[in-house]
Amino acid sequence: MEKYMILAPQKENGGLFMQPVIQDNVAHIVYDEARAAQPLKTFLLPPLDEVVGKKVQAEKPWLFLGIKACGLAALPILDQAFGGDFTDPIYQKRREESFIVSSDCTQPWETCFCTLVGGQPYPVKGFDLNLSKVWDGFVIEVGSLRGKTLLEGHDEVLKEVVREEATALEKMRNETTKKVEEQNRDFKFEKRHREVVSGNWESEVWERHSETCVECGACNHACPTCHCYFLDDVTRKTFVKLRGWDSCMYSGYAVTAGGGTPRPRLYERFRNRYFCKFKYLDDNYGMYGCTGCGRCIEGCQGKIDMRQALKDLVKN
Template sequence: MMKIIAKERLPEVLQLLAKDYNVLVPAKFEGVSRFTPYSADVELALEENVLMPPKDIFFPQTEKMYKFKAKDKSLEIEELPVEKEEQLIFGIRSCDLKSLECLDQVFLTKGYVDHFYKDKRDRTALIALSCLQPQEACFCGSMGVDPQNGVGADIQAYDLKDKIGFKAISAKGQEILEKISGLLAEEEVTIPTFGEFNLKADIEGVPEKLQGMFDHPLWADICRKCLNCGACTYVCPTCHCFDIDSEVRGEDGVKIRCWDTCMFGEYTQMAGGHNPRPTKKERVRNRFMHKLRYFPERYKMLLCTGCGRCVVKCPVNLDITAIIKKIKEAE
């Protein structure tokens, strides 16, 4: 038995939850879909995953860290007010849940806790939504993700075509489900079978093989069409590099941290002018090495969830599944 609601009545559930939470839902504006604060006039985009991953909810592209005032030789630091509002994401997919697991490793483990990230993570509840069909660039199945059962959600919602089913996973999820239970019916349901993936990647043995491939000629070949733009990394749910900078006006300043990308030459530019990654060969190599070797070495998991966003958005079709294939086939 599962708690269900007809798909067209989903806004009632969201409306109710919006009383207690800032509810974020998948919606599309001018060709770009992303998680958007719910209101009655937001049109839900539930057919496919959102283009912009949920990472910016926890790790915004630009985030103010603190204010400061520097006068003569004195420096005053002013903490910024902490947001307290409880958030809830509805419709996060399995691949993006997996990406949060990756980001958690970076921002919460190995003896260092990033409180900017942790604060948002702690006050955000997650309602996952199962996928009915893979999109043409999806390959999460190859990356060990189950598109119908996400890991780390508070509630798993199931797309049952004309209905949505809800299953509480965590205690917090149970609590949320109770709030909306008045709107839900109980029914015996069958979860629709998931279609065949169009894209696949055989990742078996790739992290290990890459250990001996730093100087392989393959990198000089595959980098050639790369434009060294940051599209792949900025639409990636797991890429998490940032740069810290200040905005200063007179005596007053704000410290900000902003997404950065290993695709940019400036990323590794050092004081004095040396750049250890001088050309696109080194930058492209770093991107794939980080995803497929360094991250697995450090955290025992891949830094790619198979969401397919980079495959869709790369202007020159530098396709990670094709790169994995080339790595596998390389001598």
């Protein structure tokens, strides 16, 4: 707490939300269970951020606790977008300074489907430390030099993992994986997502599945990999440029100065979102833009389920 501003999942109204950790609520941290409502981009790329005119941040760096594998899997996409060929110094500073303590998922939400997109409900990379709750303690895995350094000098609370604990951890991981696979049994298909989407440009599925969409943009805003933004120049006492989250589902997205738009119809914007996730990001970064976190399903006002849309495309 002296060094970092800690954020960790805590329960509220039946959900899990990343909340600042203070002395009073340390006992309420939920280390395991499932992913929190807010993706990491909420903090690394806030919904509205000053990008020009911003004073050098004096605040402490973040330490994120309880991040799940689907959250870690989204970071390489953001790293490519904001730290690849073109570097965003604000994102990069926050990212480099942030310390990530991930943890195993043990009670996946009904909407979770990491196993359908090549993931698994426990972290394997991308963390500084990983905590797996076993019995009344944690198995800690070190993922970086920074993680190793943080543990140094705390031998009084650390001991070697014994075989029984390692076996219990493996069993727990297998059980959770099985649970995610089981709840997604009906949505499984053998074809690659890329082929399913790109071979179906003309499909009626796009129109049918987007019928109930109200263009709220929740699917984009809740998604850990979606990162489109707009820039807004504001004149206050001094000039400020703001960056805010955009949504490719909005009719105003990509509209040009003359009022033209490449995707005037809703189903075209809906289709574009799937193409972005499973083709364009794969073309550009060699990764899918979906980690199976299920947030877009959970937050959709039109009750649209990406898993069902993809399955219907396969049936075509």
